[in-house]
Amino acid sequence: MRLLSSALITLLALTKLSFASSNSVLVVLDPSLDREDYSIFFGGLEERGYNLTFRAPKDTSPAITNYGVPNYDHVILFAPDTKSYAQDITPQSLVGLLSENTNLLIALSPKQTPLTSLAAEFSLILPPPETPLISHHPARSEPPTTIPVPVSSSPILTPGIPPIWFTGASHALGSTPMLVPILRAPAESFAADPTSDADSDALVSASEKGGEGLWAGSQMGLVTGFQTNVNSRVVFAGGVNMFSDEYARKELPSGELPGNALFVTDVAAWVFQEKMKLKIDAVDHHRVGESEAPEKYTINDEIVYTAHISAYDSETSTWKPYSGIDDLQLEFTMLDPHIRTSLPPVPGSPGTYQVQFRAPDRHGVFKFVLNWKRKGYSYLESSTTVPVVPPRHDQYPRFLSAAWPYYAGAISTSVGFFLFSALWLAGDVKGERKKGSKAE
Amino acid sequence: MAGPKSSSKSSPTSSETSVAVSTLWKSYLDQTPDRLKFIDAFLAFIVLSGVLQFVYCVLVTNFPFNAFLAGFASSVGQFVLTASLRAQVNPENRSEFKEVSPERAFADFALGSIVLHFFVFNFLG
Amino acid sequence: MIWQFSWLLLAATAQAASLSLQSPRFTISASDATQLRSDTLSLTKKPEPLTLGATDTLKLTFQITESDEGKGVQPHQTFLRFYDKESGEEGIQPVRVTPGGKAKFELNMMRPPASIPPTTHNPLEVSLILGSFVHAPAQYDLFDLYIPASQTPAEHPDEASFHVLPTIKHTFRPEQKSPPQSISAVFAAAVLSPWLVLIGLWSKIGVRVPNLFSISIVPFTALLGAFEVLLVWYWVDLKLGQVLLYGGILTIPTVFAGKQALYATGEWRAGRK
Numbered sequence: 001m002r003l004l005s006s007a008l009i010t011l012l013a014l015t016k017l018s019f020a021s022s023n024s025v026l027v028v029l030d031p032s033l034d035r036e037d038y039s040i041f042f043g044g045l046e047e048r049g050y051n052l053t054f055r056a057p058k059d060t061s062p063a064i065t066n067y068g069v070p071n072y073d074h075v076i077l078f079a080p081d082t083k084s085y086a087q088d089i090t091p092q093s094l095v096g097l098l099s100e101n102t103n104l105l106i107a108l109s110p111k112q113t114p115l116t117s118l119a120a121e122f123s124l125i126l127p128p129p130e131t132p133l134i135s136h137h138p139a140r141s142e143p144p145t146t147i148p149v150p151v152s153s154s155p156i157l158t159p160g161i162p163p164i165w166f167t168g169a170s171h172a173l174g175s176t177p178m179l180v181p182i183l184r185a186p187a188e189s190f191a192a193d194p195t196s197d198a199d200s201d202a203l204v205s206a207s208e209k210g211g212e213g214l215w216a217g218s219q220m221g222l223v224t225g226f227q228t229n230v231n232s233r234v235v236f237a238g239g240v241n242m243f244s245d246e247y248a249r250k251e252l253p254s255g256e257l258p259g260n261a262l263f264v265t266d267v268a269a270w271v272f273q274e275k276m277k278l279k280i281d282a283v284d285h286h287r288v289g290e291s292e293a294p295e296k297y298t299i300n301d302e303i304v305y306t307a308h309i310s311a312y313d314s315e316t317s318t319w320k321p322y323s324g325i326d327d328l329q330l331e332f333t334m335l336d337p338h339i340r341t342s343l344p345p346v347p348g349s350p351g352t353y354q355v356q357f358r359a360p361d362r363h364g365v366f367k368f369v370l371n372w373k374r375k376g377y378s379y380l381e382s383s384t385t386v387p388v389v390p391p392r393h394d395q396y397p398r399f400l401s402a403a404w405p406y407y408a409g410a411i412s413t414s415v416g417f418f419l420f421s422a423l424w425l426a427g428d429v430k431g432e433r434k435k436g437s438k439a440e
Numbered sequence: 441m442a443g444p445k446s447s448s449k450s451s452p453t454s455s456e457t458s459v460a461v462s463t464l465w466k467s468y469l470d471q472t473p474d475r476l477k478f479i480d481a482f483l484a485f486i487v488l489s490g491v492l493q494f495v496y497c498v499l500v501t502n503f504p505f506n507a508f509l510a511g512f513a514s515s516v517g518q519f520v521l522t523a524s525l526r527a528q529v530n531p532e533n534r535s536e537f538k539e540v541s542p543e544r545a546f547a548d549f550a551l552g553s554i555v556l557h558f559f560v561f562n563f564l565g
Numbered sequence: 566m567i568w569q570f571s572w573l574l575l576a577a578t579a580q581a582a583s584l585s586l587q588s589p590r591f592t593i594s595a596s597d598a599t600q601l602r603s604d605t606l607s608l609t610k611k612p613e614p615l616t617l618g619a620t621d622t623l624k625l626t627f628q629i630t631e632s633d634e635g636k637g638v639q640p641h642q643t644f645l646r647f648y649d650k651e652s653g654e655e656g657i658q659p660v661r662v663t664p665g666g667k668a669k670f671e672l673n674m675m676r677p678p679a680s681i682p683p684t685t686h687n688p689l690e691v692s693l694i695l696g697s698f699v700h701a702p703a704q705y706d707l708f709d710l711y712i713p714a715s716q717t718p719a720e721h722p723d724e725a726s727f728h729v730l731p732t733i734k735h736t737f738r739p740e741q742k743s744p745p746q747s748i749s750a751v752f753a754a755a756v757l758s759p760w761l762v763l764i765g766l767w768s769k770i771g772v773r774v775p776n777l778f779s780i781s782i783v784p785f786t787a788l789l790g791a792f793e794v795l796l797v798w799y800w801v802d803l804k805l806g807q808v809l810l811y812g813g814i815l816t817i818p819t820v821f822a823g824k825q826a827l828y829a830t831g832e833w834r835a836g837r838k
Binding site for chain 1: 639642644655694695719721726727730731732733735737738754756757759772773789790793
């Protein structure tokens with residue numbers, strides 16, 4: 001009986017680790033914020049199998065890295081107003097974490113902190129300090145800095161999320177395509193000092209000054225993600241209040257409940273690599289009709305290239321073959337792509353993408369290059385080098401009818417030589433000198 | 441005689457050249473040993489064979505080019521080897537080729553020809 | 566106390582006077598100040614879309630008041646919003662408002678402000694956003710505006726790799742055309758025709774071969790013939806390694822046979838001399 005119950009408990013404990021592939025999270029929580037105020041968010045993470053460890057920004061332990069090796073799989077930085085951290089948290093060390101495949105979720109604020117310069121490294125342009133986002137629309141009883149923001153559809157978010165409450169700073173997005181916009185500001189919002197109507201002149205002057213102008217309108221971002229070259233993800237959220245219980249429960253001006261809880265769950269799922277995570281299992285290539293990759297190809301060979309791709313399924317914590325990519329492309333490159341063709345999925349074979357093409361009639365060292373990047377999805381990159389050689393002397397088309405005269409000529413010369421040699425050796429030497437014709 | 445002399449002097453050189461050519465030809469037929477004429481016939485055969493291949497290449501097509509080169513080179517190379525054999529075997533050139541007996545010349549000719557034919561058939565395709 | 570205070574606040578916001586737009590007018594004039602179009606804007610219906618050429622100027626005047634008949638006010642936020650629905654590009658332009666609520670905005674296409682977004686041939690939807698700390702906010706759709714298309718903003722160099730790239734097909738060298746087989750056959754026969762010349766010349770010269778089948782030279786002749794056969798076989802079938810091997814093997818008897826044959830011919834030449 002005891003054995004059964006302990007086995008049952010172990011089983012239950014194991015099932016808790018269902019969603020996360022890697023699940024240790026360090027939450028750096030500013031002492032001014034209370035952990036209980038964010039119980040819906042943190043509780044949701046723990047339910048999905050993450051182990052949360054809490055510390056304050058100024059604590060020296062637990063450290064985020066040990067001699068360069070990260071101690072945790074993910075880090076949440078809810079310290080938007082903190083101006084000084086312990087020694088192990090600096091913008092450089094956070095960027096170092098990302099290079100070591102640790103994902104980050106960072107909350108910003110209108111105040112100027114070390115995180116401001118970190119955000120600038122990711123092409124996010126923050127407004128001047130102490131200019132939070134305010135909006136007078138829609139008319140509501142909350143202060144202008146607490147704004148209901150409609151959520152537009154995005155592959156990262158579940159469809160149909162109601163508007164969410166937001167307080168914090170907006171940011172302008174740079175042009176780098178590695179940025180993944182998740183939530184944009186409403187069109188009527190802008191960043192300003194929230195005092196009185198008399199400051200309207202100051203607003204106009206700020207915009208006329210030139211330079212960055214006014215942070216206003218729906219081009220501004222509120223929650224933006226960034227996927228690095230090593231496929232680690234970081235999300236910058238303009239404020240920490242959207243994660244709080246209070247905002248999750250506050251009624252919208254229209255009367256319905258906001259989508260904060262659902263929104264922050266989706267954002268955390270993306271940052272912590274639960275969804276839209278892909279990898280290339282294997283690639284192989286061979287000539288049509290063969291099954292093994294040859295050591296080298298000859299020009300004009302018909303080549304078959306196959307890629308196997310899987311996606312991570314967070315519900316079962318396994319990798320499953322994924323055939324959902326419909327714009328995968330293959331390049332056959334020697335310095336420049338000589339051939340670029342689409343790599344369609346094979347119907348009936350999940351996760352397999354295959355194409356057949358003819359090798360160019362130039363010889364050299366070529367690469368099969370697979371390079372698929374789309375916003376929000378892991379980057380798929382693969383490069384396989386193969387030599388392509390010109391044909392051997394007996395691989396060219398031979399015995400052509402066009403060359404009959406030349407064959408006749410060559411054979412004729414050979415036969416002539418043989419006949420000449422036979423007659424010469426056998427010949428009458430007497431004929432070498434002409435009778436009475438010695439040159440004098 | 442003044443008449444024929446003056447007539448030969450005043451007539452254009454075409455008759456002079458034709459006289460020279462026929463004299464040359466007659467002299468060749470009379471004075472060249474039979475063995476050398478035997479080689480010359482073979483040389484003429486090689487030249488004709490090469491020229492006809494060249495005419496085909498120019499008039500019709502030069503594809504496949506490697507076959508043309510191989511066939512043409514076969515003729516040219518064989519011509520060179522045979523001509524050098526004739527030069528070395530000719531009794532009138534004895535002073536030039538004191539160390540090379542006609543037998544040695546023929547051995548060189550045979551070896552060179554075999555090697556030439558090897559390259560020709562390698563390239564013929 | 567707190568309870569009463571919050572009631573008051575609620576009442577204040579509920580009965581806050583709303584901002585309202587009075588007498589909006591627009592004028593489009595050309596670079597030489599001739600008026601091209603001028604009208605008042607109706608708040609219920611959008612006018613015909615406005616069009617601005619590259620040298621035209623749009624002037625917009627209006628007044629903000631408290632409710633429809635109230636006094637002029639200067640709200641915190643008076644923004645013009647230029648929005649391209651197709652591309653999603655947007656520009657926000659704050660408008661200067663006097664304390665009396667009068668506002669004037671001028672858009673000179675020869676020196677457009679930085680807030681105008683990049684445009685294509687699609688129209689910009691122009692709307693007015695009014696917001697205030699003490700009044701209820703308001704928003705008005707004014708008109709659609711066509712302005713000359715701008716240069717597309719410079720793309721990040723990596724942007725192209727995030728989309729489908731154009732297909733590249735390799736143009737192969739065209740297959741070489743062969744001439745008709747009959748012509749090749751005719752020329753092949755032509756190339757064989759010098760044989761007739763050779764046989765003719767040789768017969769005219771009179772080839773005397775008393776030693777053709779002499780035992781001294783037959784092996785050498787036969788081996789030379791064997792070499793030629795090996796080479797033709799190489800052309801048809803063999804690989805390089807094989808032909809070199811067989812050739813090497815054939816060389817050994819050929820050397821001996823050659824020595825013997827040439828010794829014999831040398832003897833004949835000397836003997837008969």
